[in-house]
Amino acid sequence: MGILSTSLSLTRYKIVENVPDTLWSEIQDRLLKFSFQDIDNTTDERSFGWVCFDNMLDSRWQTAPPTKGEFLAFALRLDTRRIPPAVLKKHFQIHLDEFRKKLKEQGQKYISREQKKELKEQVKLKLLTKTLPVPAFFDVVWDMQKNLVYFASTRPKVLELFEELFTKTFELHLEPQSPFFKALNILGQEQLPKIENLEPTIFV
Incomplete structure (x- = not known):
């Protein structure tokens, strides 16, 4: 407000x-x-x-x-x-499945960690342009x-x-200008240890 x-x-x-x-x-x-x-x-x-x-x-x-x-x-x-985590996870999985299929057709069985990281960044950038x-x-x-x-x-x-x-x-x-700083300004820096150790009083 x-x-x-x-x-x-x-x-x-x-x-x-x-x-x-x-x-x-x-x-x-x-x-x-x-x-x-x-x-x-x-x-x-x-x-x-x-x-x-x-x-x-x-x-x-x-x-x-x-x-x-x-x-x-x-x-x-x-x-x-911001991209909601669930949205990023969904679209990353979609692209990952497509990427795996493409690699399989090329005779590659595994996706490296770097390839996954790069793919996730590409998906994130693509979603950012739409957000x-x-x-x-x-x-x-x-x-x-x-x-x-x-x-x-x-x-x-x-x-x-x-x-x-x-x-x-x-x-x-x-x-x-919180109560802490106001009290410190009024009482002086020498009272800092006492102010830091103050505890609230419960009246009920």
Whole structure:
């Protein structure tokens, strides 16, 4: 669900470094450098990058700029092309049977491991050309005054991807504002051993 939805999963970050004033004028250029690249007409299994907050199909920001008053708003788009294991297994077996028949006619009795591996790759590529990638969109809102970044997901793999791409794009690092990190910021690094050993209290 997006930031403008009535309910959503949200992860909040604090930018570790001081943001240089020169960065603000470079925001759109940096987003464009790492913008989403479509893979509909390829056999690539994954593609990700930034897109416009107002139009998830717009990776050139022609619909609207990322600046929204005191905030920056854009989105991470992640397209994934997957072949269900059962489908791959079925079509591999079909092609394997046909290959065995052809080899038998040529007087060859056995199929080598390399031949099987190559055949499986060929089948996979063939199926990939027939499989459309599934798109996913995750909104990003950056509070420029407080250096807080809000990301519309809590999925660990998506968070890892977002954090790496954010750092690569803006040369800034994000610190998750979880209760653990908030407590560490308030109490100080010297309290880290105590915080790490805390256990939840059951009141019922």
